[in-house]
Amino acid sequence: MTTAYCFDLDGTLTRQELLPLIASSVGLEDEISVLTEATISGVLPFDKSFKLRVRLLRDAKLDWIHAALSEQVEFDRHILDFIASRPEQCFVVTGNLDIWVKPVLDRLGIQSFTSTARLDDGRLDGIAHILHKGDAVSSLRDRFERIIAVGDGMNDVPMFEAADWRIAFGGTHSPNRLLVKLSDFVINDGNALCRLLNML
Structure with a gap:
């Protein structure tokens, strides 16, 4: 049976949430952290929160963002293996x-589904498309017989709903409560997660 493994990025593959790291490059850590926490907990819908966060960070220089992510992002060694x-x-x-997470995705070296930026003269002008994670998972159905989703936040709910197996992962922080209810497994350690993935 062919299986696809779909991983959330922030706080799942990475040990940090990425938007607060991006915000630190322009001195907006507090504002972005509040919006990020509200999104993870489900208080603020992802689409609305993301538009606000992009608006706040729109003027951040791309090379600053890439430098901040390249220097500070850490991965779980077991998951990378x-x-x-x-x-x-x-x-x-x-x-x-x-355009923001390109250096992180390049380091991972696997296929990805992301939201896409709208550019004007090479500068961020807004959002061209916000990814619906359920659509991303569903698009893999013609290539894979089974899909396993791993995530931690409220915006992972559509991905979980479209997957066959669902793992709420608390490697960085506790997974969202609704996500836990939808999960087949809840795991807080990268090594344990990989052992489970190898058994499924």
Whole structure:
């Protein structure tokens, strides 16, 4: 049976939420952190929160963002090893903007689904498309017989609803309560997560 493994990016594959790191490059950590926490907990819908966060960060220079992410982003070694053992079956599914997270995705070296930026003269002008994670998972159905989703936040709910197996992962912070209810498994350690993925 062919299986696809769909991973959220922020706080799942990475040990940090990325937008607060991006915000630190322009001195907007507090504002972005409040919006990020409200989104993770489900208080603020992802689409609305993301539009607000993009508006706040629109003037941040792309090279500053890439430098901040390249220097500060850390991955769980066990999850990286798992991905490296089956790169054709692993996918990043993130609502983050493609142009912002490119250096992180390049380091992972696997296929990804992202939101896409609208550019004007090479500068961020807004959002061209906000990714619906359920659509990303569904698009893999013609290639894979089974889909396993791993995530931690409220915006992962559509991905979980479209997947066959659902794992709420608390490697960085406790997973969202609704996500936990939808989950088949709840795991808080990268090594344990990979052992489970190898057994499923």
